[in-house]
Amino acid sequence: MMTRLRQLSVRQWSLAGLAFCALMMGVALGLEHIAGLAPCPLCIFQRVAVLSAAAVFLVAAIHNPAGRLGAAAYGALSLAAVIGGIGVAWRHLWLQSLPPEQVPSCGPGLDYMMDVLPLRDVLSMVLSGSGECAEIDFLLAGISLPGWTLIGFVVLALAPLGLLFAALREGPREPRGAVVAKQD
Template sequence: MRSTLSGASVRQWSLVGLAFCALMMGVALALQYVAGLTPCPLCIFQRVAVLAAAAVFLIAAIHNPRGRGGAAYGVLGLAAVGGGIGVAGRHVWLQSLPADEVPSCGPGLDYMMEVLPMWDVLSRVLSGSGECAEVKGAWLGVTLPQWTLLGFVILAIIPIMLILRELCGATRR
């Protein structure tokens, strides 16, 4: 395992992570603009998490730090991906609720962003609404939030590898 970790630089791992983020965003945008699926507020927050992880990977790829810098980018990337896992997990949970336990639909995200402070918007979106519990699409029997959750779990491998590189004493070539 040590040779695998030391064989790839921070830049290489980060470019793989960035490419995976681009793939996730490409699928999300295709579903929105080609398939006509309107994203719910939780879907939008998941996209923000993908973009945050992509930003970390992009900066890490440009910087290509030596030593502990790679682990620092790994921690930042893992925080962004972890946020995405949390939001996607919440979305999957909402969709698994029985119909009588689904929260009622609230105001739209655009309206909340204009009227409420950001903390209240986050709180209301993460508490969920009826529109987020609606299953709008599935592929191979797996709902879109479940696919997104799987994507975030796979994406988490990249920052974990950046952290493990440092813990195993790998150095940049």
């Protein structure tokens, strides 16, 4: 199994990461539109992290870079998006763990904040949390949605790490059809 994982190409790692991002977004949209669970601002930021990673994986899969630099660049960019998602999910879980008297009060909605505030202020307010982000609306096996999202991001991190390991393994590729002279 490990030998097979070591042999995966940049495109294969990218497609695996993209497929897992699609799965995560499918679950999120299903919970929103089928189960009726409205996303809070931190949930939306987690979705942005998933979509950011998906965008990097898509470009990497299409580009399928030759050599170490491209694989490393795509691995680093997608890992940055995943780490951002891990941070937001962790913050969300922390807010849910607070006693009710320590939960921040609910602020204005994300749409309103995006309309009237600079992006830096919106990010600061959302990450400081609000009462709606501390509510636990759904549990599966005793784990809240941000907990499952955190688990999803940890699993998703395998794809960028695979890209980075592929970068370590990859050497520069010869163009297709090139004749390589053997040296003695």
